[in-house]
Amino acid sequence: MTLSVPARWALRAVMALGLAFVYVPLLLVLVNSFNGDRTFAWPPHDWTTRWWSAAWANEGARQALVTSVQAALGATAIALVLGTMVAFAVQRFAFFGRDTLSLLIVLPIALPGIVTGIALDSAWRSVMGELGIGKGLFSVVVGHATFCVVTVYNNVLARLRRTGTSLEEASADLGAGSFRTFVYVTFPLLRSALLAGGLLAFALSFDEIIVTTFTAGPGVTTLPIWIFNNLFRPNQAPVVNVVAAVLIVLSVLPVWLAQRMAGPAAGTSRT
Amino acid sequence: MRRYLRLAALLSAPLLWLVVAYLGSLAVLLVSAFWTVNGFTGGVVREFSLANFRTILTEEVYRNVTLRSVGVAASVTVICVVLAVPMAYFMAKVASRRSRPWLVIAILTPLWASYLVKAYAWRVLLAPGGPLESLFGVTAGYGLPATVLVLAYMWLPYMILPIHAGLERLPDSLLEASADLGARAGRTFRAVVLPIIVPSIFAGSIFTFSLSLGDYITVQIVGGKTQLIGNLVYANIGAANNLPFAAAIACIPVLIMVIYLVAVRRSGALEEL
Numbered sequence: 017m018t019l020s021v022p023a024r025w026a027l028r029a030v031m032a033l034g035l036a037f038v039y040v041p042l043l044l045v046l047v048n049s050f051n052g053d054r055t056f057a058w059p060p061h062d063w064t065t066r067w068w069s070a071a072w073a074n075e076g077a078r079q080a081l082v083t084s085v086q087a088a089l090g091a092t093a094i095a096l097v098l099g100t101m102v103a104f105a106v107q108r109f110a111f112f113g114r115d116t117l118s119l120l121i122v123l124p125i126a127l128p129g130i131v132t133g134i135a136l137d138s139a140w141r142s143v144m145g146e147l148g149i150g151k152g153l154f155s156v157v158v159g160h161a162t163f164c165v166v167t168v169y170n171n172v173l174a175r176l177r178r179t180g181t182s183l184e185e186a187s188a189d190l191g192a193g194s195f196r197t198f199v200y201v202t203f204p205l206l207r208s209a210l211l212a213g214g215l216l217a218f219a220l221s222f223d224e225i226i227v228t229t230f231t232a233g234p235g236v237t238t239l240p241i242w243i244f245n246n247l248f249r250p251n252q253a254p255v256v257n258v259v260a261a262v263l264i265v266l267s268v269l270p271v272w273l274a275q276r277m278a279g280p281a282a283g284t285s286r287t
Numbered sequence: 288m289r290r291y292l293r294l295a296a297l298l299s300a301p302l303l304w305l306v307v308a309y310l311g312s313l314a315v316l317l318v319s320a321f322w323t324v325n326g327f328t329g330g331v332v333r334e335f336s337l338a339n340f341r342t343i344l345t346e347e348v349y350r351n352v353t354l355r356s357v358g359v360a361a362s363v364t365v366i367c368v369v370l371a372v373p374m375a376y377f378m379a380k381v382a383s384r385r386s387r388p389w390l391v392i393a394i395l396t397p398l399w400a401s402y403l404v405k406a407y408a409w410r411v412l413l414a415p416g417g418p419l420e421s422l423f424g425v426t427a428g429y430g431l432p433a434t435v436l437v438l439a440y441m442w443l444p445y446m447i448l449p450i451h452a453g454l455e456r457l458p459d460s461l462l463e464a465s466a467d468l469g470a471r472a473g474r475t476f477r478a479v480v481l482p483i484i485v486p487s488i489f490a491g492s493i494f495t496f497s498l499s500l501g502d503y504i505t506v507q508i509v510g511g512k513t514q515l516i517g518n519l520v521y522a523n524i525g526a527a528n529n530l531p532f533a534a535a536i537a538c539i540p541v542l543i544m545v546i547y548l549v550a551v552r553r554s555g556a557l558e559e560l
Contacts, residue, residue, distance in 0.1 A: 019381065019472055020472070023472060024381055026373075027373050027376060027377040027381050028377065028381070030370070030373040030374060030377065031373070031374050031377040031378070031382075031390070034370055034374045034443070035393060037370075037440065037443075038393075038394070038397050038440070038443065038444075039397070040412075041405065041408035041409055041412050041440070042397065042400060042404075042405070042408060044408055044411060044412055044418060045404065045407070045408045045411070048411060056411060056414075056417070057416075058416075058417060058418040058421045058422075059418075059421065097300075098300060098301045098304060098305075099301075101297045101298070101300060101301050102297075102298070102301045104297050105294060105297040105298045105301075109290070109293075109294045109297075111294060117302075119548075120305055120306070120310070121305065123309075124309060125497075126493055126497055126544060126548060127313075127497065127501070127540075127541060127544055128497060128498075128500050128501020128502075128517065128537075128540045128541075128544070129501050130501050130503060130517050130520050130521065130537065130540075131313075131316070131501065131537045131540060131541055132309075134316060134520065134524060134530070134533060134534065134537060135309075135312035135313045135315070135316040136309075136312050138312070138315060138316060138319060138530060138534075139308070139311060139312035139315050139316075142315070158308075161304075162304070162305070162308070162309050165301070165304075165305070219398075219399050222401075223401045223402050223403075225402065225403060225504060226501070226503075226504065230524075239401075240401065240402070240403050243401075243403045243404070243407070244403060244504065247403075247407060247410075247508065256407065257407075257411075260401070260403075260404040260407050260408070263400060263401045263404050264400050264401075264404060267396060267397070267399035267400040267401070268396060268399075269399075270399050271392055271395055271396050271399060275392070
């Protein structure tokens with residue numbers, strides 16, 4: 017449709033306002049991390065980098081970061097394997113209950129996190145607890161993997177739909193066995209989809225707090241839990257703010273990576 | 288036969304995980320909602336009872352909290368749709384071709400920023416004596432309006448991205464054809480654009496609605512004393528140590544989401560996720 021000039025300007029204005037709405041709060045956190053005042057008096061009167069050194073020296077925050085990375089790596093690895101398997105099954109085979117299966121994979125992110133959280137918690141206590149396996153980092157990985165499968169599944173499924181089977185058939189016609197075909201044909205075709213899905217899974221897990229609250233064993237503190245625990249302590253505010261600023265800066269990284277590895281298209285694939 | 292073996296090999300591990308572990312957990316949760324807790328010993332009584340549901344249905348506080356939570360989820364969804372449709376349209380059709388990918392990146396990047404960090408940013412922004420108050424003289428403060436605002440802020444990209452994807456698939460030639468046939472912008476929007484993006488809007492609303500419905504963290508950070516369903520569930524697991532009752536309350540958002548998913552499935556929204 018041909019939009020009038022005022023309509024174009026109105027849309028441009030909404031876009032600008034929307035972007036401001038999205039970015040102003042995040043910029044505020046970045047600015048505040050250099051705010052010399054302990055209670056973030058605004059506008060800032062003096063500037064300092066001492067909160068950054070305080071955060072760097074904070075043992076709890078560092079330990080929480082390590083725990084978060086471990087949990088996210090574990091959950092991503094499981095999600096990559098399971099998500100790819102389901103995507104292959106759904107795309108390459110017709111079977112009873114296929115539509116239900118695709119609904120089931122969406123379920124862990126479609127249901128409120130607190131429901132998944134308490135369901136896994138009570139099941140873990142009554143099944144794994146009986147076996148003598150208490151909650152710890154492993155239960156966090158299991159919980160995260162459950163809702164991370166969908167991101168890998170969606171990306172791989174979309175890729176399989178687009179590429180079709182002709183290249184694999186060509187490989188088989190040329191005498192390659194199914195293992196060889198997978199290594200030399202199928203996997204390279206899937207690589208960027210796996211990367212995009214894996215990145216999303218990692219980010220989902222790294223950021224998760226609700227399921228984590230219910231599945232983490234005593235002493236297992238991921239970064240979001242650490243932030244939440246320290247959020248209401250006024251004397252920790254500057255350190256929490258620096259950790260928040262770091263996470264905002266780091267959030268540019270996966271987008272940049274996806275752009276570099278696979279062009280703009282991979283950056284737009286989402287859950 | 289080999290084909291079936293392959294299918295079984297592919298599906299066994301994921302099904303074991305998702306059906307046995309996850310659906311199993313949900314089923315146990317559902318069953319435990321019918322159990323009760325012995326008021327004396329605090330132990331769980333594994334006998335069928337509708338007591339929990341009777342309490343939820345008869346006591347006013349639960350109805351109020353449910354209505355409030357659904358109201359919050361619906362308001363958040365509406366705010367997101369109102370903001371996302373013009374933004375996505377601008378990104379897909381109006382902006383110069385060179386700037387389009389950058390706009391997508393600009394919307395995508397905050398998705399990777401931590402949920403807690405965003406809630407924290409708004410806590411600082413809305414604080415009494417904080418930046419909003421010292422710049423404009425007013426702040427919404429912490430409470431229900433702040434909760435709706437911050438949740439809408441969090442889930443806005445989840446609404447923009449599916450609508451944008453839907454619009455990208457709409458060829459410009461259709462818009463031109465509509466204009467050539469004499470339709471003005473408003474008519475073209477209703478007759479051509481809207482039918483294309485409705486499934487996308489529903490897909491986005493699954494995120495905005497479900498994520499708002501289950502939230503109890505943002506509410507604690509910017510909601511003041513406001514209570515949503517999530518807070519009640521959490522309070523019953525933690526302080527009250529009444530897992531069966533928590534499970535019964537948790538059935539409310541599950542029921543609402545299942546009804547919602549089944550309702551929007553017909554529009555093809557699940558394909559857009």
